[in-house]
Amino acid sequence: MRIGILGAGQLGRMLALAGMPLGQRFVLYDTTGSPSAGIGEVISDPERTRVEAFLDQVDLVTFEFEHLPLDLVEFIEARKPVLPGSRALAVCQHRGEEKALFDRLGIPTPEYRLVDSAEALRDAATELGTPVVAKSVTEGYDGKGQGILRQPEEAEQVWDGIGHTQLIVETMVDFVREVSIIAVRGRDGEVRCYPMAENQHAEGILRYSLAPLPDLDSATQQRANDYIRSLLEALDYVGVLTLELFQTRDGRLLANEMAPRVHNSGHWTQDGAVTSQFENHLRAVAGLPLGDTAARFPSCMINMIGREGDPAALLSRSDVHLHRYDKGERPGRKLGHVNVVAEDHTALLKGVRECVAQLPDAPPVAFSFERD
Amino acid sequence: MRIGILGAGQLGRMLALAGMPLGQRFVLYDTTGSPSAGIGEVISDPERTRVEAFLDQVDLVTFEFEHLPLDLVEFIEARKPVLPGSRALAVCQHRGEEKALFDRLGIPTPEYRLVDSAEALRDAATELGTPVVAKSVTEGYDGKGQGILRQPEEAEQVWDGIGHTQLIVETMVDFVREVSIIAVRGRDGEVRCYPMAENQHAEGILRYSLAPLPDLDSATQQRANDYIRSLLEALDYVGVLTLELFQTRDGRLLANEMAPRVHNSGHWTQDGAVTSQFENHLRAVAGLPLGDTAARFPSCMINMIGREGDPAALLSRSDVHLHRYDKGERPGRKLGHVNVVAEDHTALLKGVRECVAQLPDAPPVAFSFERD
DSSP, X not given: OEEEEEOOSHHXXXXXXXXXXXXXXXXXXXXXXXXXXOSSEEEEOTTOOOHHHHHHTOSEEEESOSOOOHHHHHHHHTTSOBSSOHHHHHHHHBHHHHHHHHHHTTOOOOOEEEESSHHHHHHHHHHHOSSEEEEESBOOOTTTTEEEESSGGGHXXXXXXXXXXXXXXXXXXXXXXXXXXXXXXXXXXXXXXXXOEEEEEETTEEEEEEESOTXXXXXXXXXXXXXXXXXXXXTTOXXXXXXXXXXXXXXXXXXXXXXXXXXXXXXXXXXXXXXXXXXXXXXXXXXXXXXXXXXXXXXXXXXXXXXXOOHHHHHTSTTEEEEEOOOXXXXXXXXXXXXEXXXXXXXXXXXXXXXXXXXXXXXXXXXXXXXX | OEEEEEOOSHHHHHHXXXXXXXXXXXXXXXXXXXXXXXXXXXXXXXXXXXXXXXXXXXXXXXXXXXXXXXXXXXXXXXXXXXXXXXHHHHHHHBHHHHHHHHHHTTOOOOOEEEESSHHHHHHHHHHHOSSEEEEESBOOOTTTTEEEESSGGGHHHHHHHHOOSOEEEEEOOOEEEEEEEEEEEOTTOOEEEOOOEEEEEETTEEEEXXXXXXXXXXXXXXXXXXXXXXHHHHTTOOEEEEEEEEEETTSOEEEEEEESSOOGGGTTHHHXXXXXXXXXXXXXXXXXXXXXOOBSSOEEEEEEESSOOOHHHHHTSTTEEEEEOOOOOOTTOEEEEEEEEOSSHHHHHHHHHHHHTTSTTOOOOOOGGGOO
16 A cells, blocks of 8 residues: 655654555655655655645555645545545644534633734733633644733734734643543544553643553543544544643643644654554554554653754663654754653653753653652 | 665565664665665665665665675675674575584584585485485575485485585484574674574475573573574674574574574564564664663564465454565565564464464464473
């Protein structure tokens, strides 16, 4: 089977690495002009003149990146199967539609308003109670296109700073932690969920994801499973879907946003789960049986951002698996990740801190379950 | 680091798949005219006119295949590091030199003679006592270039059948099982050994490899470790080396042959060991720290020969990892393998038999430790 991937970054790279052992071949189609996957056949086509040539080489199309031109995806969808389809993409590209879907399915979210002027932003901030976070309804990746209002009077400044015609304004949740649930749905409708991960961000960029969580009750995991299953079914989704949530002090889960693709918070599955999120996405889109999503080991993913750690120092540890993306160093750029696995969480956290000490610019590790 | 691989079959493919997450890039150089790796940049050059162009693209060279023209490897070695080097290759290309090395290092082998005529073959068969196995001293892969003499009088027929100028004649060992030991040696001389595997062949082709062995005493593993370590050190070897042995009824290990590369009997390490043989070979040649060679699970590799099993049926099992080579079906051709992993050997053997039942032309599984 020849699979086309829209996007040619590290997620496309890791999809191809996971799919080749299944006998799949990959053509990666890049519209950004800077593909970095370094695997499979890569078509870089910012002018979009070679879409047909790309489609001639593939049996079906998936994507590693949701900020794709919707007209391009619809054009492709008229010619080849796109899994997951343009509907999921359209919903995920618009925070307003995404929230409306959460509402419709009874998935709790932070309270929010849609606004289309600085005045409306100020009013929403007043109504919701500051602080609030304002985000452009479209685009937005890794913390870009967002602003925080500590006072309603900051509305104009934030509005101008973001520079979009419509924003979503949300109350800032007093959460205990940020978590994510990743699930995969097959062509036959079967759904499998991975154990939830706790995610630690810094400057809007994911730094650490740990799973399974040592302090998570099964009812909470089940609730997250129910939420993501309802999303998968509502969208008649095929492939891996990620739902980011806030967990509050009283144990509630509030949906933050979703990503219609394999996700950075699921990279731990490469070494810590029976079947990785990458392989499961490809099994799903190819119509193959889904793989076991159970965790094999307590695992933690450590992102290497901007600068990489010394590979020799990292590889001297038997609890480390290294995943480099073969990219040049640049501030804020995701260059690779380290998966640490261990027999128990105590050993895991010790190993994670020892690795982090070897990485440049890595923030202190502070998972919620370590606090008193 | 840009690594050149001589040979572009499934071993090169799996090396590249294992090395890309380490940030390595691969150029595969094929002299057969039928590369099948389907990954990295492949230079198919049966006329050997593009060696320099190949070398311009790589920092060092390794190989996935030992039946390479020695003059080609020496030519390359004068220009770029070749790891392991031409010396190991030369020894492994000649069964006489290989046996002489075993003898020099005190590694027991079946009794043998070198012969260069049908008459000498008959005399050797008489002296050693039939049955004996005769093999050409050079070439020979997966049972090709071999013959068995049940009577000394069959010498002429076997000699003509093999059609080489020099043969090695060996007593046929009354072995309990065929085993292999795989080890890796780093540039700094560090050696790590994998748990031994039991290998089941059919028609001269490996069908099943299982490791670790449930009935292996640690003294035997240690003896195998000592043998392969002495080979690695004698050859000042860097990378993965494989030594195939016979285990006799009285527990002795007799060296059969060695392969200066990753080996089919080590494919279980992809899913059953902390670090795969492929990653460890690349760590070694790249001068990186070696990875842990411990087994994580009882594991069994099942080769798919000639025809593949139904991927959907195989992937419906949670104990299976599928590794296809993206090759066309052809009798006797290695098309892929399945790794089965389990919590214990009972579950493993049950899973293996259930998988084998789904594979066309797979011989019955019969490991020695299951016999009474």
